[in-house]
Amino acid sequence: MIKIVTKKEEFEFQDQIKKNYPLSKNSWFGVGGNASTFFSPQNKNDLKTFLKNFKFKKIITIGSGSNILFKDTDFKGLVIKLGKEFSKIEDSNSSVVAGAAALKNKVSDFAKKKGIGEFEFLSAIPGNIGGGIIMNSGCFGSEISDIVEQITIMDYSGNEKILKRNKINFQYRESGLPENYIVLEVLFRKTKRMPNTTIEKKIQKIKNEKKISQPTGIRTGGSTFKNPPNNKKAWELIKQCGCDKISFGRAKFSQHHCNFIDNTDLASSKDIQKLIKETQKIVQKKSGVKLELEIKIA
Numbered sequence: 401m402i403k404i405v406t407k408k409e410e411f412e413f414q415d416q417i418k419k420n421y422p423l424s425k426n427s428w429f430g431v432g433g434n435a436s437t438f439f440s441p442q443n444k445n446d447l448k449t450f451l452k453n454f455k456f457k458k459i460i461t462i463g464s465g466s467n468i469l470f471k472d473t474d475f476k477g478l479v480i481k482l483g484k485e486f487s488k489i490e491d492s493n494s495s496v497v498a499g500a501a502a503l504k505n506k507v508s509d510f511a512k513k514k515g516i517g518e519f520e521f522l523s524a525i526p527g528n529i530g531g532g533i534i535m536n537s538g539c540f541g542s543e544i545s546d547i548v549e550q551i552t553i554m555d556y557s558g559n560e561k562i563l564k565r566n567k568i569n570f571q572y573r574e575s576g577l578p579e580n581y582i583v584l585e586v587l588f589r590k591t592k593r594m595p596n597t598t599i600e601k602k603i604q605k606i607k608n609e610k611k612i613s614q615p616t617g618i619r620t621g622g623s624t625f626k627n628p629p630n631n632k633k634a635w636e637l638i639k640q641c642g643c644d645k646i647s648f649g650r651a652k653f654s655q656h657h658c659n660f661i662d663n664t665d666l667a668s669s670k671d672i673q674k675l676i677k678e679t680q681k682i683v684q685k686k687s688g689v690k691l692e693l694e695i696k697i698a
């Protein structure tokens with residue numbers, strides 16, 4: 401048990417801190433070394449107290465790990481994964497407020513039940529709301545930044561701040577937020593009211609289109625590369641350059657959608673990274689386009 405005694409209170413962190421915690425358990429790819437310290441705060445107060453009392457050279461906050469490729473080597477630092485109290489979803493003045501650990505499909509479902517539209521696309525994207533903000537996740541023409549009103553963050557020194565949407569420099573699959581910000585909560589803007597039957601129809605349409613265009617039930621991080629601006633889609637370039645057929649060890653692309661790496665056979669992270677680098681090299685040489693990574697390597 402780790403105990404912190406402050407002037408006012410005594411904090412006990414029992415199950416919230418784990419040493420040498422396997423990150424493969426927190427990654428859709430299913431690979432990764434251990435985190436030397438893994439902290440899952442149950443609430444804001446625990447997080448603040450912990451950050452104000454301990455210092456680490458390296459820190460990362462993770463959500464569901466549906467967009468992260470962890471290295472095979474250990475993460476020598478602190479990995480934060482927000483716990484239970486950060487997954488609340490509530491109605492706020494006819495709008496939605498969600499904790500960063502709330503799953504996107506649960507937020508979409510909540511909005512549907514309340515007859516609040518424009519959240520349908522979230523039903524088809526894996527992971528948490530916090531990860532969605534950092535990645536500015538989206539599909540079928542919508543991005544999370546389209547529906548954000550404001551976010552609450554805490555920096556790695558334990559200071560909390562509210563940021564209005566117009567102060568956040570969202571771009572395609574980027575939030576522009578500093579790396580030492582932990583997203584805690586998102587207040588969504590007031591969107592269109594709709595009958596829940598209409599919302600449900602839209603959700604089913606999106607889910608069906610996703611099922612047709614992307615693989616399901618595989619170990620992956622989703623789109624490996626961003627779609628280049630004013631150009632072909634990343635998957636088209638990968639296919640056109642013959643990279644959909646290359647492999648390193650057990651690392652290969654999905655034949656259903658060749659911008660997705662299929663790691664069902666559990667390749668090493670090193671082999672996945674070799675596949676990524678080789679693909680970037682070949683595509684640049686053959687097409688002149690530099691493919692930028694969408695997934696994060698940590």
Ligand SMILES: Cc1cc2nc3c(=O)[nH]c(=O)nc-3n(C[C@H](O)[C@H](O)[C@H](O)COP(=O)(O)OP(=O)(O)OC[C@H]3O[C@@H](n4cnc5c(N)ncnc54)[C@H](O)[C@@H]3O)c2cc1C
Pocket residue numbers: 428460461462463464465466467468482500524525526527528529530531532533534535536537538539581582583584620621622623696
């Ligand atoms: C099968 C599949 C389909 C996908 N389809 C789509 C799609 O259609 N559209 C799309 O945009 N993406 C898609 N993705 C990618 C991924 O699901 C999204 O990027 C998602 O929003 C990531 O959420 P997460 O909770 O898993 O984040 P993680 O993968 O855990 O983290 C992603 C990034 O966010 C940071 N982060 C996470 N939580 C926090 C927090 N609270 N505070 C600060 N930083 C944080 C991490 O450090 C990391 O840099 C897909 C992935 C898979 C596996």
